[in-house]
Amino acid sequence: MNETTADDANTVPDGAGLSSVEEFAAALSELRTAAGRPTLVALERRTGVSKTVLSDAFAGRRLPTERTVEAIASVLDADVAEWTRRRRELEESLRPQAVVGAGAPAYPVVRRRxxxxxxxxxxxxxxxxxxxxxxxxxxxxxxxxxxxxxxxxxxxxxxxxxxxxxxxxxxxxxxxxxxxxxxxxxxxxxxxxxxxxxxxxxxxxxxxxxxxxxxxxxxxxxxxxxxxxxxxxxxxxxxxxxxxxxxxxxxxxxxxxxxxxxxxxxxxxxxxxxxxxxxxxxxxx
Incomplete structure (x- = not known):
């Protein structure tokens, strides 16, 4: 059985894009696991991001903001630039879905501030x-x-x-x-x-x-x-x-x-x- 290391979680091969918020959340969770799975309370204190926002990010309820991704990657010793790049690419791929209409959410992605x-x-x-x-x-x-x-x-x-x-x-x-x-x-x-x-x-x-x-x-x-x-x-x-x-x-x-x-x-x-x-x-x- 292969174990995930911090280096594995920090490294993303070229072209290894993520196609959904759920996949991005799973990747963030792997990064958290590789860092010893710190609690949400500990991450909140270290990042300044609320536990609710962190929980949503790891659960894939919504695409976390760039600031949230930067904070998570930074405290988990990951490549901040690489993780924010992945987030931006995913947001771009999801943007066409942001259609206001019957049964469709007006804001499927939380926008940058x-x-x-x-x-x-x-x-x-x-x-x-x-x-x-x-x-x-x-x-x-x-x-x-x-x-x-x-x-x-x-x-x-x-x-x-x-x-x-x-x-x-x-x-x-x-x-x-x-x-x-x-x-x-x-x-x-x-x-x-x-x-x-x-x-x-x-x-x-x-x-x-x-x-x-x-x-x-x-x-x-x-x-x-x-x-x-x-x-x-x-x-x-x-x-x-x-x-x-x-x-x-x-x-x-x-x-x-x-x-x-x-x-x-x-x-x-x-x-x-x-x-x-x-x-x-x-x-x-």
Whole structure:
């Protein structure tokens, strides 16, 4: 009986393309097995990708984003460039299937969040190593360094008042939805200890999420957190919270605006040597 080694899982012969999400998931699972089959909890901590997203990736429920594949390959000591190439080729082969119609899913593949990155600037989206580099969206994004131009004051973009084109559920990870395709940073402020609090909004989904990033080089041993909620009901059941230890940043899951007039607000915090530091007044859009 032949045993699969890490080298075997990392090496892909020329022309050995994968034709389905299920095959890609099986290949990822082989890579995980070759690395000693780390638990989802361990992988979540090392990659900054949620257990739900990781589970979906290994089970073949959907094609993982490029950021997720990069994170998995990196922590499992695989060839990142090769694995992302395989993912891109598979996504290209599946693209003709993305037909909206009776019985056909509108988005069979989760798209990359390049549009979000372009709108949001260089925001590190995956926890890497003990220093912890951000989560949120996010994710599906190659690791980046630096934050681009700091937002010295609140920057607002008024969301268009139109009905949602894409229906999503409250509490969904934006990384697993097409909301990231048109996402924009609609509120951004710089706060205490060189931190940044933002609201990211998708007009197509009529949904938003909050994210917080710290730039004080104190991520190790500390935590970051953020919350997003309706202004008129800050403690309602649709409030979304996140708390990430050992991370430079974090983002919440989705809150959906029930009407175009609904205002959503966000708050954030960091910890430093066990002390929680709130990042000032809420920001709203």
């Amino acid at each position: 390049s549009a979000l990155l372009a709108a949001a600037g260089a925001f590190v989206l995956g926890v890497v190593g003990t220093a912890g580099v951000v989560a949120a969206l996010p994710d599906e994004v190659p690791d980046a360094s630096g934050r681009g131009a700091p937002a010295a004051a609140t920057a607002l973009v008024t969301p268009m008042e139109s009905p949602a084109e894409i229906l999503v559920e409250v509490g969904t990870d934006p990384a697993t939805t097409p909301c990231v395709d048109d996402a924009k940073v609609v509120a951004s402020v710089t706060r205490a200890r060189d931190t940044q609090l933002q609201i990211v909004y998708s007009n197509a989904c009529q949904a938003a999420w909050a994210r917080v990033t710290r730039y004080d080089d104190e991520a190790a041993g500390n935590a970051v957190g953020a919350s997003i909620f309706r202004q008129i009901a800050p403690d309602a059941s649709d409030r979304q919270d996140t708390h990430e230890p050992d991370a430079q940043g974090a983002y919440t899951t989705l809150i959906v605006r029930p009407t175009s007039a609904t205002r959503v607000c966000a708050v954030g915090y960091i910890t430093l040597d066990g002390e929680k530091i709130d990042l000032g007044d809420q920001i709203c859009v």
